[in-house]
Amino acid sequence: MKQLSSYLAGAWRTGDGKPTQLVNPATDAVLASVHAVGGLGEALAWARSEGGSHLRAQSFRDRAQTLGALAKLLHGAREELIGIAVANGGNTRGDAKFDIDGAIAVLATYATIGAELPVAPQLAEGEPEPLHKGSKLRAQHVLTPRLGAAIHINAFNFPAWGMVGKFAVAHLAGMPVLSKPATSTAMLAARIAELMLESKLLPAGAFQLLLGPAGDLLDHVGPQDVIAFTGSADTGAKIRGHARVIATNAHVNLEADSLNAAIIGPDVEPGSELFDLVVRDCVTELTQKAGQKCTATRRILVPQAQLEALRDALLDRLSAIAAKTGDPADDAVRMGPLSSRAQLADARSGIAKLASAARVVHGNPERTGFVGVADGVGSFLEPVLLEATAAAARDAAAPFHAHEVFGPVATLLPYDGSVAQAAEIVAAGQGSLVGTLYSDDRQLTAAAIAAIAPWLGRMVLATEKIAGASLAPGCVFPVANHGGPGRAGAGGELGGKAGLAPYLQRTTLQGGAAELARLLGHE
């Protein structure tokens, strides 16, 4: 069996700690093992000294060039990577491309963003401002790469995009990265890391890979380090509350659970192109990556008048996908398994929670017998759709407002079609990564932005006009902010140049106008 290795302090290390087996979640076949490794304090020290100094000797443009070269490298290995994602991630080919092409797109986008940045070692923010009226003294904000290590801890669902996306931004900013993928799906991240490191495109210390548990990693955090975490709210809370993280005030960015909502406006007529888009998007969000997307739609707000038409349309599409759920190695399969037995157990117990407040209108969580696998094999869950009553939908304590079931699961929530009630229901989720409004009513849309956008990191406005060109709301683009308030972690990643912010220290340079202009090359 293949043993995966971490790359720490300049060496590949297999470790001798407790092993974890990595499996194919469709067939239960064991594919590889990962052992816990130590020496994490030394690895962080190596990142700060070796990696940091090499990176800061390069300009933003140099580092951007590296990102461009890495995008090409991964593109060249695309087929191999898709094969790994299908085997260890339970991804269909389409799901695998979503993750891997997403990773390549972030590299390419940040290569382009970086090519436009100045050659100077820092970024100037805005213009120098006189300290007071008539003063020769100026305040100029500058952004310099932090001197620590960027510690990236990722979730299991996007092993490629999660790791590479975070890396691209930190690298462009000039910080060395130590990346820890989630263990259950680490094969894809491990191969990508191997490709990146063997390419010799990166200076020593710029990138390290930690496989297996985080061990005592956080005990070694320093005040110039940045922690970017994606995963469950529970683990996020542990990281934010870690004594050393609190003591050092290392910068922490959290991307956590999210109960994303789709809001169907009262003007969306069944049979219209916009209504068809609602159906298409809801089905994509429920079933892409077997619903294991932080941006997947979990709550579908639908005016009572359109409820029946929407339910019927969704049942139709979901039963077709349920019939083609199985081993993603089979090309006819449209939805693969969840990533592990533990995730399946978690999703089933989550559905039971939701079912205490809503009725199941599609799917049997206990179903066995899927395409291409023997009965009882694999971590499969067919799409499950629930429906609440209008009264239950408004109960802020209802489980569908509090519990994220990380699988192909969503709940229909009838409402009265008003912005006020939609906002009340969205707010019950206490902050989400994304929400989508389907409406052609401009007044309603303007009111919804004011009432709902503060609860969201991204708001998708879907109209009849763009229905043909629209992309499902769960798709994150490198130029768009990814992160959401409250329950979603109150973090922010990507979003173009703004995404560099966590890795750069904002400092006011306060001094004489002429001196500042000379130093910053404004003369």
Ligand code: NAP
């Ligand atoms: P998880 O169990 O919280 O694990 C996330 C990562 O944290 C893994 O790498 C895990 O390592 C690591 N970890 C666990 N305990 C740790 C500790 N005490 N200290 C440091 N690291 C620790 O989450 P998951 O099950 O992988 O992912 C599913 C969750 O992620 C869902 O709730 C989903 O909503 C969320 N998610 C959010 C976003 C977003 O952008 N907001 C994106 C994707 C997923 P091991 O795997 O080795 O345990």
